[in-house]
Structure formats: C-alpha cells, structure tokens
Amino acid sequence: MxxxxxxxxxxxxxxxxxxxxxxxxxxxxxxxxxxxxxxxxxxxxxxxxxxxxxxxxxxxxxxxxxxxxxxxxxxxxxxxxxxxxxxxxxxxxxxxxxxxxxxxxxxxxxxxxxxxxxxxxxxxxxxxxxxxxxxxxxxxAASPRTRLDDSEFAVLIDLALGLQDKLIAERRGMSLRTVQNRLLSLYEKLGVLSDLDDDLTLNKRVRALNRALVTRTINIETLDAAQRDLETWLSGRR
Amino acid sequence: MxxxxxxxxxxxxxxxxxxxxxxxxxxxxxxxxxxxxxxxxxxxxxxxxxxxxxxxxxxxxxxxxxxxxxxxxxxxxxxxxxxxxxxxxxxxxxxxxxxxxxxxxxxxxxxxxxxxxxxxxxxxxxxxxxxxxxxxxxxxAASPRTRLDDSEFAVLIDLALGLQDKLIAERRGMSLRTVQNRLLSLYEKLGVLSDLDDDLTLNKRVRALNRALVTRTINIETLDAAQRDLETWLSGRR
DNA sequence: AAACACGGTGCGGGAACCCGCAACATCTCT
DNA sequence: AGAGATGTTGCGGGTTCCCGCACCGTGTTT
The missing domain is CATH 3.40.50.2300 (Response regulator)
Structure with a gap:
C-alpha cells in the first residue's frame, strides 16, 4: 500500500x-x-x-x-x-x-x-x-436561525465576488427579487445589522462579506476558488 | 539575558x-x-x-x-x-x-x-x-501606480468595515467628495475594473474588498483589529 | 375543503453610490 | 511671475441597492 x-x-x-x-x-x-x-x-x-x-x-x-x-x-x-x-x-x-x-x-x-x-x-x-x-x-453553529443553507451560501459567494444582483439572478437561475430576498436573510444571519453599538448604518453588501470572513464562513481560499468557477461559467455563457 | x-x-x-x-x-x-x-x-x-x-x-x-x-x-x-x-x-x-x-x-x-x-x-x-x-x-509591489498610500489605505480599511462614504468622511476628516476620489483611486489600484474578461459590471465596493484580500493587501486579522479601532472611535464620538 | 404558512415574484420609491464637470488651492518647475 | 501638475470640494444625474407591499403557487394543518 x-x-x-x-x-x-x-x-x-x-x-x-x-x-x-x-x-x-x-x-x-x-x-x-x-x-x-x-x-x-x-x-x-x-x-x-x-x-x-x-x-x-x-x-x-x-x-x-x-x-x-x-x-x-x-x-x-x-x-x-x-x-x-x-x-x-x-x-x-x-x-x-x-x-x-x-x-x-x-x-x-x-x-x-x-x-x-x-x-x-x-x-x-x-x-x-x-x-x-x-x-x-x-x-x-447551530440554530438554523444562524446557519446558511446552500442557496444562501451560493448567493453569498457571488456577492463576495462582487457580482451585482442581476448577474447573480442569472447565474443562479432566480429572479432578481428572489436574489434580494436571499441577501436579506444573509444580512440577517450574518449579523450585518445587529451592531447594536449604534444607530450607524452600514453598507450592507460589504459588511456581509466582512462578517462572513470574520466568522470564518468563507475564507480567502474560498474567494480564489470561486473566482475561477466564475470565470469558467462566464466563458461558457455567451 | x-x-x-x-x-x-x-x-x-x-x-x-x-x-x-x-x-x-x-x-x-x-x-x-x-x-x-x-x-x-x-x-x-x-x-x-x-x-x-x-x-x-x-x-x-x-x-x-x-x-x-x-x-x-x-x-x-x-x-x-x-x-x-x-x-x-x-x-x-x-x-x-x-x-x-x-x-x-x-x-x-x-x-x-x-x-x-x-x-x-x-x-x-x-x-x-x-x-x-x-x-x-x-x-x-512596486510602481507607485499600484501601491496604496496611507490615506488610501485608511479609506480602504473603513470601506472594508462596511462604513458608508459619509461616515468615512467624518472619521478621516475629509469631504464626502474626497472620500469618493480616494475610492476611485482604490478601485483603480486594486484592479477592480481591469477584469477584461468581460464587459460585466461589478459592485465596486465589494470587489475592492475582495481584491484587497486576494492580493494580501489586507487580511482577516486586519479586519479584526480595525473593527476594534472603530469601536473605540465610535464610543469617543458622541 | 378552508385556512394557513412559506417562498418566489413584480412594482415602486427612497437612499446610497459612482463619477463627469468645473472651480479652487497648493506646490513645483522654469 | 507664469504655467502646469496635483489634490480638494461642490453639484448634478444616472445607476444600483434595499426593502415594504401585494400577489401568487405549493404544501401543510385543521
């Protein structure tokens, strides 16, 4: 062996x-x-x-x-x-x-x-x-209230790559509004707003990526790999 | 010793x-x-x-x-x-x-x-x-065309935390428009647009954070530390 | 079968963002 | 001193984002 x-x-x-x-x-x-x-x-x-x-x-x-x-x-x-x-x-x-x-x-x-x-x-x-x-x-990581399901995770990846809603919708086969709903629950689960520190409003998209990183939901290797996936998807699209 | x-x-x-x-x-x-x-x-x-x-x-x-x-x-x-x-x-x-x-x-x-x-x-x-x-x-990392200067780096940190333009302006003592100029040059230097892959348009803010991470300009420890800095700044503000 | 919950979808509007344009201020070089 | 380069600021407008509201289809409960 x-x-x-x-x-x-x-x-x-x-x-x-x-x-x-x-x-x-x-x-x-x-x-x-x-x-x-x-x-x-x-x-x-x-x-x-x-x-x-x-x-x-x-x-x-x-x-x-x-x-x-x-x-x-x-x-x-x-x-x-x-x-x-x-x-x-x-x-x-x-x-x-x-x-x-x-x-x-x-x-x-x-x-x-x-x-x-x-x-x-x-x-x-x-x-x-x-x-x-x-x-x-x-x-x-427990409560289903916190853990992302697969489709939320997919949207998170796309968000992290910097795609806009419309493209995410196309890539994942959802409607625009549905993507936004996913984003909504992402913001919820990642604790984008729960910064009770203040009434300060944040840029949710960026904050979502930030939170996903510091909670180790995704990491830089994830981003690298996702980028490559995206590129192959893009090339097979036109 | x-x-x-x-x-x-x-x-x-x-x-x-x-x-x-x-x-x-x-x-x-x-x-x-x-x-x-x-x-x-x-x-x-x-x-x-x-x-x-x-x-x-x-x-x-x-x-x-x-x-x-x-x-x-x-x-x-x-x-x-x-x-x-x-x-x-x-x-x-x-x-x-x-x-x-x-x-x-x-x-x-x-x-x-x-x-x-x-x-x-x-x-x-x-x-x-x-x-x-x-x-x-x-x-x-060379050409000053690519390397961030200190004030750009500061804005990048704030962006990465999810702050919006107005808050960044307040925190760094710049006007709103100046912050946006910094962001502009950040997008430039980080290669946010240079994805010649396609004509696809991205969410620049998120993409900037993404690029900063994969190029190792900032890392997750940076984000952690910056978050704490932000909190002390916030508490000393009101 | 009626009532209900739940997720997907369209519409619309307010807020934030991106950025061209133009007016200054400062600094450098000749 | 004048010309030019560089950096800051305000204004305005097009775009994207965020999200409340309402409608629908499917599946579950009573």
Missing part, C-alpha cells in the same frame, strides 16, 4: 510521516508533495489512493487538489489535516466528496493518538471521520 | 528555541507563550526585552500583542516570524513600531542560518532587519 502526504510545512510533514508509519504498517512507500499541484501529479503518477492533505498551501490549495484527484479516481481516500476549523473548508470538502469514497477531517492540534486513529479509520478502513471540533462548529 | 518566544505551533516553537539557543549563547532563560495575550503577560511579568513573535495566533495576534508590549516598554526588541509575506502584516507592524526600538520580520521558510542571523541582529544588536521577500513585495 502506498500513501501520499501533501503538506508544505517541513516539520508537520515529517511528524506526519512518522505517525503514518506507526499507524499503518501496511504502508510500504510514502510519497511527499509540498503543494496541491505537485500532489495531484504524484497521486496520478503513482496511482495512490491513500492521501493525507494539508489545506492551506501556496500554489494550489488542498480542496482544489482533492477535487481533481477525486475526479480522476473517485475511490481515493483522503484525510484532510488542517490548522483551522473554518466552516468554509468543511463546506468546500463536502461539496466535492464523491459517493463511494472515504475522507476525514482532523485538526493539527489533535493528539498524536487521535491522528493515528484517524489515519487508520480513513486510509485503511475507508470510514468517514470528522474532528469533533469541526463537527461541533459546523452543526451547532 | 532573557528571551520570550510567542508561538502557538509546537514544532515551530521547539525549532525556534533550538535556533535561539545556538544563535544567542548569552540568553540564559527562554520563556514561551502560545498566544498573544499570554505573551503580553509573560513579557510584563518577566520584564523581557527580547521577543520572537509569531503573527497568526488564536486568542490575540502578534501585532496586537506587540502593540501593548511596546506601549509598556518601548525599547523592547521584537523579531516577527511568520508564514506569510502579507503586506497587511508589514503595514500593521510599521504603524506600531516605536522610535527607539529594534524589530525584524522574517519568514518561516527562511533557512536556519538566516534565522539565526536575524536573531542576532535584532535581539542582540538592536538592528532593524526585514526579510528580502517582504521588502521586495512591499517596496516593489
């Missing part, structure tokens, strides 16, 4: 390599890539189905790399291992994980034992495993 | 500790804190004037910690050591560094030798030392 580590931090990579060797004696070879693009190539070249993937990397982040890897070999097993419990990451992963594959999400702050457990569960046994912390934030 | 390391990543902390011991034999004690708030306390309690500070940390980031440390003991020497060369960080540091202190900024990707050099230069010799990479990005 061959495994691939995609991780740009030297220390984390070696630590992970040790843990992996301990947890999975059946692994015969461990490959290593330091960014998403290189990771894709390694996985392709070595036909590797067991991958540990960092999320935040320079050239190409973990989610994008995972998307192309899964597109080529949907049964690949990928354990994501990250510094942050951002909802943005989890949403991104959930969107791309194929039916018949295994994945996991574990934080770098997890203990070595828990990391090894996750390695076994996901890479060897093919289970789904999500760090408690992430599950908590994602699920209990 | 006593030194303090403020760093939340375990591996990086021990690596740094080793390098510090090697580079500065005159250091007798090394303290360690894992977030900004704890770092402030350690520095205060131990009256420590030689500090290595990570930037991205949970409870309180490095720049904020540095600000209060320098407020209490302006002659403290601080070497910032970070994963990223974000212009946002550098701007933040430049704004708070006192006259008669030494500081440095070095990337985590730097070689061990260069790190040791920086440790000596800043903590022992009291020099100013900035990583080449950062200096390059900051200076040559």
């Amino acid at each position: 061959r495994a691939l580590i995609v991780e740009d931090d030297q220390f984390h990579a070696t630590y992970l390599q040790d843990a992996l060797a301990e947890a999975l004696p059946e692994v015969t070879e461990i490959f290593h890539a330091t960014d998403g693009a290189a990771g894709e190539e390694e996985a392709r070249a070595g036909a590797i189905g067991a991958i540990v993937m960092d999320l935040q990397m320079d050239r190409r982040n973990g989610i994008e790399a995972a998307r192309t890897i899964w597109a080529e070999r949907p049964q690949s097993r990928i354990l994501f291992w990250s510094n942050y419990a951002d909802d943005a990451y989890f949403r991104g992963i959930e969107q791309i994980v194929p039916e018949d594959s295994a994945y996991g999400y574990i934080l770098k702050t997890a203990s070595r034992d828990r990391l090894k457990l996750a390695l076994r569960a996901v890479l060897a046994e093919g289970q789904i495993m999500v760090d408690r912390e992430i599950h908590r934030r994602q699920k209990s | 006593r030194a303090l390391i403020v760093e939340d990543d375990q591996f990086h902390a021990t690596y740094l500790q080793d390098a510090l011991a090697e580079a500065l034999p005159e250091v007798t004690e090394i303290f360690h804190a894992t977030d900004g708030a704890a770092g402030e306390e350690e520095a205060r309690a131990g009256a420590i004037g030689a500090i290595v500070m990570d930037l991205q940390m949970d409870r309180r980031n490095g720049i904020e910690a540095a600000r209060t440390i320098w407020a209490e003991r302006p002659q403290s020497r601080i070497l910032f050591w970070s994963n990223y060369a974000d212009d946002a960080y550098f701007r933040g540091i430049e704004q708070i560094v006192p006259e008669d202190s030494a500081y440095g900024y070095i990337l985590k990707t730097a070689s061990r030798d260069r790190l040791k050099l920086a440790l000596r230069a800043v903590l022992a010799e009291g020099q100013i030392m900035v990583d080449r990479e950062i200096h390059r990005r900051q200076k040559s």
Whole structure:
C-alpha cells in the first residue's frame, strides 16, 4: 500500500510521516508533495489512493487538489489535516466528496493518538471521520436561525465576488427579487445589522462579506476558488 | 539575558528555541507563550526585552500583542516570524513600531542560518532587519501606480468595515467628495475594473474588498483589529 | 375543503453610490 | 511671475441597492 502526504510545512510533514508509519504498517512507500499541484501529479503518477492533505498551501490549495484527484479516481481516500476549523473548508470538502469514497477531517492540534486513529479509520478502513471540533462548529453553529443553507451560501459567494444582483439572478437561475430576498436573510444571519453599538448604518453588501470572513464562513481560499468557477461559467455563457 | 518566544505551533516553537539557543549563547532563560495575550503577560511579568513573535495566533495576534508590549516598554526588541509575506502584516507592524526600538520580520521558510542571523541582529544588536521577500513585495509591489498610500489605505480599511462614504468622511476628516476620489483611486489600484474578461459590471465596493484580500493587501486579522479601532472611535464620538 | 404558512415574484420609491464637470488651492518647475 | 501638475470640494444625474407591499403557487394543518 502506498500513501501520499501533501503538506508544505517541513516539520508537520515529517511528524506526519512518522505517525503514518506507526499507524499503518501496511504502508510500504510514502510519497511527499509540498503543494496541491505537485500532489495531484504524484497521486496520478503513482496511482495512490491513500492521501493525507494539508489545506492551506501556496500554489494550489488542498480542496482544489482533492477535487481533481477525486475526479480522476473517485475511490481515493483522503484525510484532510488542517490548522483551522473554518466552516468554509468543511463546506468546500463536502461539496466535492464523491459517493463511494472515504475522507476525514482532523485538526493539527489533535493528539498524536487521535491522528493515528484517524489515519487508520480513513486510509485503511475507508470510514468517514470528522474532528469533533469541526463537527461541533459546523452543526451547532447551530440554530438554523444562524446557519446558511446552500442557496444562501451560493448567493453569498457571488456577492463576495462582487457580482451585482442581476448577474447573480442569472447565474443562479432566480429572479432578481428572489436574489434580494436571499441577501436579506444573509444580512440577517450574518449579523450585518445587529451592531447594536449604534444607530450607524452600514453598507450592507460589504459588511456581509466582512462578517462572513470574520466568522470564518468563507475564507480567502474560498474567494480564489470561486473566482475561477466564475470565470469558467462566464466563458461558457455567451 | 532573557528571551520570550510567542508561538502557538509546537514544532515551530521547539525549532525556534533550538535556533535561539545556538544563535544567542548569552540568553540564559527562554520563556514561551502560545498566544498573544499570554505573551503580553509573560513579557510584563518577566520584564523581557527580547521577543520572537509569531503573527497568526488564536486568542490575540502578534501585532496586537506587540502593540501593548511596546506601549509598556518601548525599547523592547521584537523579531516577527511568520508564514506569510502579507503586506497587511508589514503595514500593521510599521504603524506600531516605536522610535527607539529594534524589530525584524522574517519568514518561516527562511533557512536556519538566516534565522539565526536575524536573531542576532535584532535581539542582540538592536538592528532593524526585514526579510528580502517582504521588502521586495512591499517596496516593489512596486510602481507607485499600484501601491496604496496611507490615506488610501485608511479609506480602504473603513470601506472594508462596511462604513458608508459619509461616515468615512467624518472619521478621516475629509469631504464626502474626497472620500469618493480616494475610492476611485482604490478601485483603480486594486484592479477592480481591469477584469477584461468581460464587459460585466461589478459592485465596486465589494470587489475592492475582495481584491484587497486576494492580493494580501489586507487580511482577516486586519479586519479584526480595525473593527476594534472603530469601536473605540465610535464610543469617543458622541 | 378552508385556512394557513412559506417562498418566489413584480412594482415602486427612497437612499446610497459612482463619477463627469468645473472651480479652487497648493506646490513645483522654469 | 507664469504655467502646469496635483489634490480638494461642490453639484448634478444616472445607476444600483434595499426593502415594504401585494400577489401568487405549493404544501401543510385543521
């Protein structure tokens, strides 16, 4: 069995390599890539189905790399291992994980034992495993009064890219007014107005993006990826 | 001589500790804190004037910690050591560094030798030392056609918080029209329109924030800090 | 079946935004 | 001193945004 580590931090990579060797004696070879693009190539070249993937990397982040890897070999097993419990990451992963594959999400702050457990569960046994912390934030970020549903999230992405209402409507197949309703509930859920500090009025659109960022609902990688999606959509439009 | 390391990543902390011991034999004690708030306390309690500070940390980031440390003991020497060369960080540091202190900024990707050099230069010799990479990005981000001047940056911050033109004008002491001129040049410099992809028109305000983020002109920590600044300004206004 | 909730849609209007135009003020260069 | 460059400000108007109101279709409750 061959495994691939995609991780740009030297220390984390070696630590992970040790843990992996301990947890999975059946692994015969461990490959290593330091960014998403290189990771894709390694996985392709070595036909590797067991991958540990960092999320935040320079050239190409973990989610994008995972998307192309899964597109080529949907049964690949990928354990994501990250510094942050951002909802943005989890949403991104959930969107791309194929039916018949295994994945996991574990934080770098997890203990070595828990990391090894996750390695076994996901890479060897093919289970789904999500760090408690992430599950908590994602699920209990809780009251449906606060959590965005998919269509709201889609509109948020478009808003964050700077699209105007009309274009969002076209892209998402809604009427103009419906887009505005989504925006309304976005403003509500993101707490755009609840700045009881004052009666000061804000620019809601910008404030919405601001709030989405500081609450880790989206992050800069999200924006990067969304920008690319937008461009392909634009080119296939005319 | 006593030194303090403020760093939340375990591996990086021990690596740094080793390098510090090697580079500065005159250091007798090394303290360690894992977030900004704890770092402030350690520095205060131990009256420590030689500090290595990570930037991205949970409870309180490095720049904020540095600000209060320098407020209490302006002659403290601080070497910032970070994963990223974000212009946002550098701007933040430049704004708070006192006259008669030494500081440095070095990337985590730097070689061990260069790190040791920086440790000596800043903590022992009291020099100013900035990583080449950062200096390059900051200076040559280059053509004055692209780099924001201070007043543009201030307006960008306010825009990013979601303030409307009128409030920005009041806060920065400009006329409404002047604020709008600043915004105009912001749009220009951030490349809000230069999406030659299409004739599609965007929401400039949101797009400006988007561009500022993906170009690393500001980051989420910036937004956090700016929010707090805004609140104190608001409270001192009525 | 009637009543109701809920989400999508159109209309209309007030507010904010974007920006061209023009009048000044300041500063620099010759 | 005059010409020019640069930055600030007011005015006006076209555009987008925000959102209350009203209407409708679908699904749920009584």
